[in-house]
Amino acid sequence: MILYYAPGACSQASHIALVAAGIPHQLVKVGRDRLTEDGRDFNLINPKGYTPALDLGDGVILTENLAILAYVADRSGKLLAQEGIERWRTFEATAFMCTEIHRSYSPFFRGGTDAEKEAATATLLTRFGTIVEQLGDRRFLVGEQFTIADCYLFVMLSWATMMGIALPQPLAAYLARTKELPAVASTLRAEGLA
Numbered sequence: 001m002i003l004y005y006a007p008g009a010c011s012q013a014s015h016i017a018l019v020a021a022g023i024p025h026q027l028v029k030v031g032r033d034r035l036t037e038d039g040r041d042f043n044l045i046n047p048k049g050y051t052p053a054l055d056l057g058d059g060v061i062l063t064e065n066l067a068i069l070a071y072v073a074d075r076s077g078k079l080l081a082q083e084g085i086e087r088w089r090t091f092e093a094t095a096f097m098c099t100e101i102h103r104s105y106s107p108f109f110r111g112g113t114d115a116e117k118e119a120a121t122a123t124l125l126t127r128f129g130t131i132v133e134q135l136g137d138r139r140f141l142v143g144e145q146f147t148i149a150d151c152y153l154f155v156m157l158s159w160a161t162m163m164g165i166a167l168p169q170p171l172a173a174y175l176a177r178t179k180e181l182p183a184v185a186s187t188l189r190a191e192g193l194a
């Protein structure tokens, strides 16, 4: 299995999941020029042009974080409850990351104006408020077990600190303790971000 990734990008959510699930994989870095580190045109691998992309073998490429995260959970039997409401809460939370939170960062990555960044920050803080309520006193977002939703939340909160957005205290604490998890620390090292 080969994960095409960019350091610190949303592909890090899929990367953390692969590591946490213990699925053997190779990494291929993709540059801003859309060339892989071994000189191939990434657009020919994933015509959408963005990471993550997961080569399942024989050139079968799976894209979209949500699909890759669900695939990793399904294949490993880890990071997602097999049944019950926790399973669906995990998908609910992961969809919230993919759409409502990830999308809100757009002005920061696409050269938005200061006004657009301010508006995006306000939206993100509202979304983070929802996460704080959901997290409550739990260790992880959907309970005491680390799930695919946490893989994504970690990246979304890391971006906030990168953009200078002050996180509510419970999320700053969540980010600090999640960063210490062996799977997360190992992923950061593998991406050259430790």
Ligand SMILES: N[C@@H](CCC(=O)N[C@@H](CS)C(=O)NCC(=O)O)C(=O)O
Residues within 6 Å of the ligand: 006, 009, 010, 011, 049, 050, 051, 052, 063, 064, 065, 066, 098
């Ligand atoms: N819908 C995709 C979005 C992926 C995405 O936005 N990837 C970004 C990195 S965070 C990327 O590769 N952007 C490069 C580009 O669009 O040129 C998913 O959920 O996986």
